[in-house]
Amino acid sequence: MSRLQAEEETQKAFGWAARDSSGILSPFHFTRRDNGDNDITIKILYCGMCHSDLHIARNDFGISIYPVVPWHEIVGVVTQVGKKVDRFKVGDKAGVGCLIGSCGKCENCHDDMESYCSKTVYTYTIFDDGGAKNYGGYSDVYVVNEHFAIRFPDNLSLRGGAPLLCAGITVFSPMKYFGLDKAGMHLGVVGLGGLGHLAVKFAKAFGMKVTVISTFPSKQHEAIEQLKADLFIVSHDMKQMEAATGTMNGIIDTVAAVHPLKPLLDLLKTNGKLILVGAQSLEKPLEVPAMPLYGRKLVSGSMAGGIKETQEMIDFAAEHSIEANVEVIPMNYVNKAMDRLAKGAVHYRFVIDIANTL
Numbered sequence: 001m002s003r004l005q006a007e008e009e010t011q012k013a014f015g016w017a018a019r020d021s022s023g024i025l026s027p028f029h030f031t032r033r034d035n036g037d038n039d040i041t042i043k044i045l046y047c048g049m050c051h052s053d054l055h056i057a058r059n060d061f062g063i064s065i066y067p068v069v070p071w072h073e074i075v076g077v078v079t080q081v082g083k084k085v086d087r088f089k090v091g092d093k094a095g096v097g098c099l100i101g102s103c104g105k106c107e108n109c110h111d112d113m114e115s116y117c118s119k120t121v122y123t124y125t126i127f128d129d130g131g132a133k134n135y136g137g138y139s140d141v142y143v144v145n146e147h148f149a150i151r152f153p154d155n156l157s158l159r160g161g162a163p164l165l166c167a168g169i170t171v172f173s174p175m176k177y178f179g180l181d182k183a184g185m186h187l188g189v190v191g192l193g194g195l196g197h198l199a200v201k202f203a204k205a206f207g208m209k210v211t212v213i214s215t216f217p218s219k220q221h222e223a224i225e226q227l228k229a230d231l232f233i234v235s236h237d238m239k240q241m242e243a244a245t246g247t248m249n250g251i252i253d254t255v256a257a258v259h260p261l262k263p264l265l266d267l268l269k270t271n272g273k274l275i276l277v278g279a280q281s282l283e284k285p286l287e288v289p290a291m292p293l294y295g296r297k298l299v300s301g302s303m304a305g306g307i308k309e310t311q312e313m314i315d316f317a318a319e320h321s322i323e324a325n326v327e328v329i330p331m332n333y334v335n336k337a338m339d340r341l342a343k344g345a346v347h348y349r350f351v352i353d354i355a356n357t358l
Contacts, residue, residue, distance in 0.1 A: 009034040010031035010034060011032055011033075011034050012031060013029075013030050013031060013139050014029055014030075014140050014358070015030065015069045015135060015136075015358070016069065016138045016139075016331060017066075017067040017069045018057040018058075018066060018068050020066055021058055021064070022058070023057040023058035023059075023338060024335055025057070025334050028067060028069060030069070032135070032141065032142070032143050034143070035081075036082050036143075036145075037082040037085075038082050038084050038085060038145050039082045039143050039144060040082070040144060040146050040149055041078070041079050042077065042094050042096065042141065042142045042143075042144065043078075043140070043141055043355070044075070044076040044137060044140060044142055044354045045075060045076040045077065045158055045353075045354060045355040046076070046159045046351050046352065046353060046354055046355070047073055047075070047136075047138060047351070047354050048071065048073030048162040048163040048165070048324070048349055048351045049071060049073075049337060049349065049352065050071065050072065050166045051194065051279065051341060052166075052279045053136070054070075054341055054342060055279065056070055056126055057070050057338070063126065064126070064127070065125065065127060065133075068135075068136075069124055069136045069139055071123075071352075072096065072097060072098050072122070072124065072166055073095075073162040073164075073166050073167075073351075074136075074142055074162070075093070075095040075152060075158040075161060076142070078090055078092045078094050081146075082146075086146075087149075087151065088146055093151070093154070094149045094151060094152060095161070095165050095314070096144050096148065096149055096150070097123070097169060097310055098122060098123060098165070099120050099121060099123060099304075100121050100122070102114040102120050102121065103117055106118065108306075112306045112307065112309065113305070114148075115305060115306055116306075122134070123136050123137065124137075137354075138331075138334070138352065139358075140354070147307060150165065150310055150314055151311065151314070153315065153318035155318050156318040157323055159326055159328055159351050160351075161314065161324075162324070163194060163326065163349040164198070164313065164314060164323070165310065166304060167324065167349065168198050168314075168322075169305045169313050170195055170303070171196075171199040171202060171254070171277060172198075172316075173302060173304060173305030173309055173313075174302035175203070175206070175250075175252065176305075177302070178273050178298075178300070180208075180249065180252070180273065180275075181202075181208075182206065182207075183206060183208065184207065184208070185249040185250070186208065186211065187199075187203045187208045187209070187210050187211070187248065188210075188211045188212075188267055189210060189211070189213065189251070189254070190213045191253070191255040192214050192216075192222070192223055192348075193344060194348045194349045195277060195278070196254045197227055198322070198324060198348075199254065200227045200228075200229050201227065201322045204227075204228055209230050210229045210230050210231075211232070211248065212227075212231070212232050212233070213235050213264070213267075214232070214234065215234070215235050215236060216234075220232040220234075231244075241267070244267050245267060246266070246268070247269065248267045248268050248272060249271075249272055250268070250272060250273040250275065251264055251267065251274045252275050253277065254277055254278050255278045257278075258284045258286060260287075261274065261286060261287070262292055265289070265292035265293070265297055265299070266292060268295070268297050270295055270296050271296050271297070271298075272297050272298070274297065274298065274299045274300070275301070276302070277302055277303075324349045325348045326349045327347070327350055327351070328352075328353050329350055329352055330357035331352055331354065332357065334352060
């Protein structure tokens with residue numbers, strides 16, 4: 001795949017953009033490229049809100065370039081297909097996740113891991129890499145090469161399925177890669193937010209025993225009663241943590257804030273794996289203690305999976321009735337929603353009704 005076609009011919013588009021580090025979004029007119037031979041055009045119906053996009057809108061990482069039309073959990077209906085497209089037809093349901101391009105030549109691309117390609121093209125421009133500027137899903141239409149589009153099964157809700165394109169694949173991918181997807185295994189999930197609640201759902205669908213680890217005792221009811229986790233641990237309750245020492249095959253850590261890792265490593269069995277998937281601050285690195293690692297324990301990070309794996313995840317979700325728990329909001333509520341998202345005051349993902357409220 002090439003990076004992106006030059007925008008020789010364009011079409012009008014409309015969305016909402018942040019213009020500075022306040023992150024406040026407002027109406028914005030711009031252009032997208034015309035539908036090419038290998039492209040599909042999607043009329044956007046819903047778009048999810050991801051916490052990482054909040055960071056970009058507010059320049060929390062110091063790399064944002066404005067104006068930015070954020071968000072990358074895009075779902076809708078195909079309205080146009082290029083003459084070389086063979087995976088989609090007009091009227092199909094389709095989605096776009098975190099990336100829309102890669103070099104197509106490197107080892108990662110050949111291994112269907114486009115998200116790890118050094119020339120990945122993200123769904124909207126995060127920083128100035130010298131390429132064409134892309135605008136994200138808070139808009140009416142999106143044009144994408146068919147290779148980077150995801151087919152949505154008819155039995156998967158678009159509004160509930162949209163967050164799977166980022167949050168879902170971010171937890172599904174490491175669970176599959178690190179072998180944390182076997183029935184009877186014990187998985188810990190740190191943090192019960194947008195990523196965490198989906199990690200619980202996928203783990204239960206795999207037949208695993210699941211323990212939710214949270215700093216908030218108030219989340220026990222929703223973890224056990226609503227999401228059907230098996231156990232709940234308050235992370236600052238030392239008695240609860242000690243009782244769970246050496247019991248888990250793996251832990252998916254979704255927390256973005258700096259937090260101690262040793263108490264989590266102590267929960268792992270020999271050969272256990274602690275996988276970090278939360279977007280960490282660039283200025284406050286986590287400290288990894290060496291001694292617990294001598295128990296043949298692994299600390300690793302993981303990003304969203306490639307396109308093939310994302311399609312596998314979507315199909316698995318449809319088969320097992322897995323959807324994100326969402327709060328659907330109108331476009332004019334987006335700035336209030338971003339403030340709530342920053343405070344963690346959402347259960348568990350905002351999804352914007354683009355089609356009816358843009």
